[in-house]
Structures are given as C-alpha cells and as structure tokens.
Amino acid sequence: MNAVATPFVESMQAAAAAHFPDSGPAWLDNARHQALRAFMERGLPDTRNELWKYTALRALQQRAYAARDEDAASRSVADDLLRLDGCEGPRAVFVNGVFRADLSLLDDVPEGLTLQPLSEALQHKSEPLRFLLAARADEDEDGLTLLNRALAANGLIVRVADGVRVLEPLHVVHVGTSAGSAVAWHLRDLIELGEGASLLVVEHHAGDDASGHFANLVRNVTLRERASLDWTVVQRASSEATLLRRTDCVLHEHAHLDFHALELGGKLARHELRVDLAGDRARFDSRGAFVLDGRQHCDTEVLVTHRGRDTVSDSLWRGVAGDRARGVVHGRILVQPGADGSDGSFYNKNLLLSPTAEIDTRPALEIYADEVKANHGATVGQLDENVLFYLRSRGIPLDTARRMLVRAFCAVALDGIRPAPLREFCETLLAEQLPEAEA
Amino acid sequence: MLKIENLHARVAGKEILKGLSLEAKSGEVHAIMGPNGAGKSTLGNVLAGRPGYEVTQGTVTFDGKNLLEMEPEARAAAGVFLAFQYPVEIPGVNNTYFLRAALNAQRKARGGQELDSMQFLKLVRERVKEMGMTPELLNRAVNEGFSGGEKKRNEVFQMAVLEPRLAILDETDSGLDIDALKQVAEGVNRLRSTERSFLVITHYQRLLDYIVPGFVHVLADGRIVESGDATLAKELEAHGYAWVRDRTPAEAHA
Numbered sequence A: 001m002n003a004v005a006t007p008f009v010e011s012m013q014a015a016a017a018a019h020f021p022d023s024g025p026a027w028l029d030n031a032r033h034q035a036l037r038a039f040m041e042r043g044l045p046d047t048r049n050e051l052w053k054y055t056a057l058r059a060l061q062q063r064a065y066a067a068r069d070e071d072a073a074s075r076s077v078a079d080d081l082l083r084l085d086g087c088e089g090p091r092a093v094f095v096n097g098v099f100r101a102d103l104s105l106l107d108d109v110p111e112g113l114t115l116q117p118l119s120e121a122l123q124h125k126s127e128p129l130r131f132l133l134a135a136r137a138d139e140d141e142d143g144l145t146l147l148n149r150a151l152a153a154n155g156l157i158v159r160v161a162d163g164v165r166v167l168e169p170l171h172v173v174h175v176g177t178s179a180g181s182a183v184a185w186h187l188r189d190l191i192e193l194g195e196g197a198s199l200l201v202v203e204h205h206a207g208d209d210a211s212g213h214f215a216n217l218v219r220n221v222t223l224r225e226r227a228s229l230d231w232t233v234v235q236r237a238s239s240e241a242t243l244l245r246r247t248d249c250v251l252h253e254h255a256h257l258d259f260h261a262l263e264l265g266g267k268l269a270r271h272e273l274r275v276d277l278a279g280d281r282a283r284f285d286s287r288g289a290f291v292l293d294g295r296q297h298c299d300t301e302v303l304v305t306h307r308g309r310d311t312v313s314d315s316l317w318r319g320v321a322g323d324r325a326r327g328v329v330h331g332r333i334l335v336q337p338g339a340d341g342s343d344g345s346f347y348n349k350n351l352l353l354s355p356t357a358e359i360d361t362r363p364a365l366e367i368y369a370d371e372v373k374a375n376h377g378a379t380v381g382q383l384d385e386n387v388l389f390y391l392r393s394r395g396i397p398l399d400t401a402r403r404m405l406v407r408a409f410c411a412v413a414l415d416g417i418r419p420a421p422l423r424e425f426c427e428t429l430l431a432e433q434l435p436e437a438e439a
Numbered sequence B: 001m002l003k004i005e006n007l008h009a010r011v012a013g014k015e016i017l018k019g020l021s022l023e024a025k026s027g028e029v030h031a032i033m034g035p036n037g038a039g040k041s042t043l044g045n046v047l048a049g050r051p052g053y054e055v056t057q058g059t060v061t062f063d064g065k066n067l068l069e070m071e072p073e074a075r076a077a078a079g080v081f082l083a084f085q086y087p088v089e090i091p092g093v094n095n096t097y098f099l100r101a102a103l104n105a106q107r108k109a110r111g112g113q114e115l116d117s118m119q120f121l122k123l124v125r126e127r128v129k130e131m132g133m134t135p136e137l138l139n140r141a142v143n144e145g146f147s148g149g150e151k152k153r154n155e156v157f158q159m160a161v162l163e164p165r166l167a168i169l170d171e172t173d174s175g176l177d178i179d180a181l182k183q184v185a186e187g188v189n190r191l192r193s194t195e196r197s198f199l200v201i202t203h204y205q206r207l208l209d210y211i212v213p214g215f216v217h218v219l220a221d222g223r224i225v226e227s228g229d230a231t232l233a234k235e236l237e238a239h240g241y242a243w244v245r246d247r248t249p250a251e252a253h254a
Helices: A007-019 A026-042 A118-124 A127-133 A143-151 A385-393 A398-414 A420-433 B040-048 B072-078 B095-109 B117-131 B135-139 B148-162 B178-191 B230-239
Strands: A091-095 A113-117 A156-160 A170-176 A184-193 A198-207 A214-223 A228-235 A242-251 A256-263 A268-277 A283-292 A297-306 A312-321 A326-335 A343-352 A358-367 A373-381 B002-011 B014-024 B029-033 B053-062 B080-083 B090-094 B166-170 B197-202 B215-220 B223-228
Touching: A007 A026, A007 A143, A007 A184, A026 A127, A026 A143, A113 A118, A118 A127, A118 A156, A118 A184, A127 A184, A143 A184, A143 A214, A143 A242, A156 A198, A184 A198, A184 A228, A214 A228, A214 A256, A228 A420, A242 A256, A242 A283, A256 A268, A256 A297, A256 A398, A256 A420, A268 A283, A268 A312, A283 A297, A283 A326, A283 A398, A283 A420, A297 A312, A297 A343, A312 A326, A312 A358, A312 A398, A326 A343, A326 A373, A343 A358, A343 A398, A358 A373, A385 A398, A385 B072, A385 B090, A398 A420, A398 B090, A398 B095, B002 B040, B014 B040, B014 B053, B014 B215, B014 B223, B029 B040, B029 B230, B040 B053, B040 B072, B040 B080, B040 B166, B040 B197, B072 B080, B072 B095, B080 B148, B090 B095, B095 B117, B095 B135, B095 B148, B117 B135, B117 B148, B117 B178, B148 B178, B166 B178, B215 B230, B223 B230
Parallel strands: A091 A170, A156 A184, A170 A198, A184 A214, A198 A228, A214 A242, A228 A256, A242 A268, A256 A283, A268 A297, A283 A312, A297 A326, A312 A343, A326 A358, A343 A373, B029 B197, B029 B215, B080 B166, B166 B197
Antiparallel strands: A113 A156, B002 B014, B002 B053, B215 B223
C-alpha cells in the first residue's frame, strides 16, 4: 500500500468496501480486488507521468466522494438535457452514473444493433465480458483506469453485427445532477463494430450539478475490418464537475474512426484518446475544439499508434481559453516498425483571450518505419488586432467582432459533425459559450 | 461635413502629423498626395480610429460631432469608411455574412431597422451587378486568397453596400495594374454623389486621371503644404515632390 491516504483515496477504498465484496462471479470479484490493490500501490497519476504533465490532481486528492447517489434512479431530469438536434433515434441515458431505462429509448433499436447496460450484463450474463473486465492490468494503465476496473458498475455495451449499417445516430447522454453531496461514478463502455458495420454515436455530457461530481469513464472500442464509426462528443458537463475519460480504440484492416469533439464544460475535463491503427489501411480522423473560461481546465491527449501498413491519421484541434482557464493538448503519433506507408498528421492552433489564460500544446512524433509521411504543428496566439480593427471599421462592435473571429477560428473543427442539425447546434453552443476577451 | 484643424498625431511615439488642417464639404472629392512617409496613411487611420494612433493636438469634427472621441465602430455607423491600403484576410468568416453583420450593426447603431436575409441578399445582388464584382467572391471568406485587385475591388464593393457619407481611399491604386485600376475607379465614380465626400489618398497622379478630384492637397512632413485643383496633380507629376518640399505650409483650400 504505497498510495498516500488522501481523502480521495480513502473515499474510494470505502466505496469498494461498501459495494464490492462478493458482488458477482468469483472472477469478477478477484479482478476488482486485484485492481484496487494495484490502485493502492500506484495511486492517482501525478505530473511526473508524461501524459499528466500539465494536469495536476492535487485538488482532487483532497476531496472525498460519496460512493454513489442513492437516488440516481429516481431523479428527475429536464427534458431539454435529453434532447439533441439531429438525434431522434435510440438513446441511452445515465444519471449520476446510473443507467435509466425510464429515460432511455431502446425499444426500437435497429436490427443488428445491440445495446446493453453494463449493470444488466453483470447481473445476468457477465461471462461474455470476462475478456474485458478480467484482463490483467498492463503497465500503461494509470490509477484511474485501475479504479475504474475496481469500481465500475455501470456503462454501456454497444455491438453492431457484421455488415449492418446503422443510419440513426445512437445518442448517449450523461447527466450530472445535484445529489446533495459530491458523488463519484465509474463507467465502463464497450463499443464493437463487426466487419463492414457502421455506426454514428453522439455522446452528450450535460447537467446542473453544483456539488461537483467525479466521473471516471473508461471505454474500449473495436472496429473490425472495414467497420466505420463516426463519433461526436458534446461535452457540457456542469461547471463544478471533474470528468476524466480514457478511450482505447483498435482499428482493424480498412476500418475508419471519425472522431469529433466540442469540449465546453466541466471544471476539470480530460480525455485520453488512444487509437491503435492495427490493420492495414485503417484510418483515424479527429476534429475537436475546446472553449474555456473562468478557471476551467481541459486536457486532450490524442495518442495514435500506426501499426498497419498504409494507415492514415489526420487530426486538427482548436483551443480557446479566456480568463484564468488552462488548456492542454498533446498529440502523439507513434509509427511502429513495419508500418510502412503510414501518413500521420496532427495540427493544433490555440487562441488566448486573456493574459492569465494558458494553453500548453505538444505535438510529438516517434517514427520507427520507412516511407512514412508525418506532419505536426502547434501554435498559441491571440486575436489579430488588425483584423479586429478591420471589422470595427466596418461598424461591427468590438465584442461582436471578437466572437466572430473566435467562431471562425473554431469552425474548421466542427465542419464534419454529422448529422447537419447537430453541427448547427454545436455552432450555436460555441457562439454562446465564447468567453469575454480582455485586452 | 469633415473639418480637421491643426491635427497632430503620433504613432509608436513618433510624431507623424504636425498640424494638418483640411475641410471637405458634402459631395466634394479631395485628393491627398505626397511622398512616402509624409503621413498620408496616418491621416486615414487616425480618421478611422485605428488603435495605436495617438492624437496629441487638434480637432476633427464630422457632421458637427467630435470624431476623435468615437470608437471605430461608432465612426463607421456615423458614415466614415476607410478603404484599406492592405485589406486583411479573415479565414472562416464568410464575405456575405460579414457584410450583413456590418450593415445591420450600422443600421442598428443609427436606430434603424436591420435587414433580414432576403432584403440583404437583394441589396447585395444589385451592388454586385453595379460594381462588376465576381459573385463567387461573396461566398468565400473575407479577402482570403483574393488577388491584390480583388481585395481592392472588394473594398469598393463594401463601400457600395455600406453607403458611407465620407469615404477614405488609402492608396487604393497601389499594386493594381491599369485594368484593375480602371475598374476600381469606375466603382468609385459610380458612388460619387452630392451626399458623399471622398478623401482619395494616393502617391501617384495616375488614379486621379480616372477619379477626377475637385481639390488636390500635397502632404509633406505631416502638413498640407500646397492645395489646388486637379491641375496641381499634373504639375506634381511633371515636377516631382521636390517641387513642393521646400514650400511653406499653406492653408487647406476649402
């Protein structure tokens, strides 16, 4: 037991003691205990960890969280949090980390698409998930992933059968709402697309939780040969929320992941997106923007591994920070031996709207193969005074001019969002979110 | 309409305008000529309110109002328009969207009705036709990837849409070949009216063959040193700026 007994660690230990002694099959209990022990040894990641260099969890260490929201199953949720433009199809809703069948729309799921809440799977048929939940923790797993292994009781299992192309977007909503005290939840998701299958996922984080929850999400995504996943994240978590996510994607031959993110909410939000282009000609595109204000902190880690031949990764991210906000962007392209013909690029541009805002961006390339194309670039700048004056000289007030320019700056990151009504909604959200610029 | 008296202005701590006076009445076209570094562009930027241009002395009144106290956007709403020497590119901002935002902001500031998108489109289409603009340019980002000529023509096009009371053309002829110059001049001439005044800032006399001014002023070392009618431009062309450099500052011809 090496982890320092901080209020955070103690509250996690208490949660495990209260809810997971012998809660399921023996293999699962063993896996949970093992993961908890490993967490107690490693503790939360600190800034010596290269991937956490600019995101310190010191404040988190001092907070204790309730193990669950006992009333999560009955809390009412405003209807507008459950709706998103362009998402009229199947919907899975989680409130304070608990799946809500009553708010979800899973009755008319298209054929070939299977949706199952993890909580349900664990009760009735956990065996098929053994490969996922009982896998040995590897060295890459930080304390948060271990905690998730130990404590995750909810999540969503999504499967699309071979050759099935689902046209309606799957809408997954995570609502954080006030529970009296700060609650922690750990969700484990699995998305698996069979050969030639395709799916659109829209993930929406929203809420009005003033007590400041802690959400720890771990997801595994597998795209079989020629499968195609279009995934959009709209992150509007409540302003006191801590939202930490890790997503591991494996793309087989010719598979395609098209990822979009609009990160607007939360006090501390982090997403570690790992993409393994394992199969030849697999392709990963990512577009994303974050717009931060106040003392928000948002960390995006995009870690791409080219393993197959002729694989492509193309990432374009935009960041905007005002007031005392802090943005972190880390784009890493690793080209493994044998991944000849790989083509990777990562570009990130950022705007600071105040002298006290900060954005740290690090593009990194590691290349161990031949005949590889790899490009990266990152900039941090401010609004161009000449452009601002040009707009003002045409009669556009300063504040409007600033908003116009920030919107234009981020627009490229939202361009590919589908369906179109969702993209328009995201553009509106962005316009509303824009922080005041300070001279 | 515009009255500049004893204007002194500094840029980056250096005094550029040193007591400039000029009066332009409604409907008049004034050409401001002068050698490089005389302060021609500074005058345009001071009038439009560019940050970093510090007025240390003197007054500028526009339709009876103190122009120097107004924000750039308020000056625009009052009817001042600066056609930039170097129009800026604004990636991601659509030309039509930009123009509509500008026009409606001005109308709103003047207490008028904003145009809806149908009304605006109708207006823009008319202006496009009148000005011989390439309609495709409207769907592109503001000035992005435009040629030098296209940028300058876009400035005049914006002017046609915004219908200012005072148009300041800052070296609109620079970088244009003769065909582009003629097109730009035609656009400007089309906008000449008894309700509108022009300050045409230029280094060369050539532009004034096409936009014939009523008044020509020679600016040297931050002051107007000579004023006359259109023939003054011809004389300058013949003798060069050295001809006026040693003359004493003259009062601007009104």
